[in-house]
Amino acid sequence: MASGGVDFPPVRSLQDFLTNAEFTTPSLNDTERMSNRVINNLIYYQTNYFLCVIIIFLIVGTLYPKDLIIGAVSLATAVVLYAKILKKRDMMKKHGQASANLAPIGVGAIVVLLLYMMGSVLVFLWGVTMPLVVVLLHSICRKRNLKNKFANVSEMFKERPTPMSIMLATIQDEEDPRDIYRISRN
Numbered sequence: 001m002a003s004g005g006v007d008f009p010p011v012r013s014l015q016d017f018l019t020n021a022e023f024t025t026p027s028l029n030d031t032e033r034m035s036n037r038v039i040n041n042l043i044y045y046q047t048n049y050f051l052c053v054i055i056i057f058l059i060v061g062t063l064y065p066k067d068l069i070i071g072a073v074s075l076a077t078a079v080v081l082y083a084k085i086l087k088k089r090d091m092m093k094k095h096g097q098a099s100a101n102l103a104p105i106g107v108g109a110i111v112v113l114l115l116y117m118m119g120s121v122l123v124f125l126w127g128v129t130m131p132l133v134v135v136l137l138h139s140i141c142r143k144r145n146l147k148n149k150f151a152n153v154s155e156m157f158k159e160r161p162t163p164m165s166i167m168l169a170t171i172q173d174e175e176d177p178r179d180i181y182r183i184s185r186n
Contacts, residue, residue: 007160011047022143034140039168041139046164049138053131060127071124074117078110085110 026034042049061068085106114121161169 005160006166007162009044009047009162011051012045016145017045017048022145023141024143026140037142037144038136038139040144041142042135042168043162043164044144045139045142046162049135050163052134052138056131056134057127060123060130064123064127067120067123068127070117071120071122071127074114074121075124078114081110082107 026037028034
């Protein structure tokens with residue numbers, strides 16, 4: 001990475017983000033062009049996208065606060081219990097204990113817990129996935145304008161990476177977050 005730190009881009013105006021924007025359905029035949037559009041929109045509007053994610057999550061959290069918390073705790077508990085059961089099962093198989101067959105009963109108990117808390121789990125999953133869907137739909141359908149293209153070219157020469165370029169580089173297994181611009185050009 002470059003000389004320490006992360007560069008936070010400015011919040012784009014509402015006119016640029018929504019009202020004066022041109023939205024089109026993407027051509028699914030040209031995946032290279034569509035991925036270029038998505039990556040560049042994610043980088044250009046990243047601060048707006050982060051704000052949208054926070055706002056939508058807060059809206060879901062204020063509408064269903066109890067369900068959101070119960071859903072998050074239920075999923076976290078289920079994941080932790082499942083990991084512990086798998087770890088114990090492997091240990092029991094190594095030592096040849098007969099209680100190794102109790103692991104399916106534990107997994108069944110986790111399934112019953114999740115089914116009992118299904119409404120809360122669905123609210124939590126909705127609160128997490130809905131902001132991501134909104135961001136992806138905007139980045140896929142928003143046509144880039146000249147200002148967007150110019151800003152993305154100037155971003156290539158910056159020393160410090162942005163949060164979105166770090167996340168995209170992590171997803172694509174790149175060493176340097178600034179390489180994400182070279183990937184979107186190929």
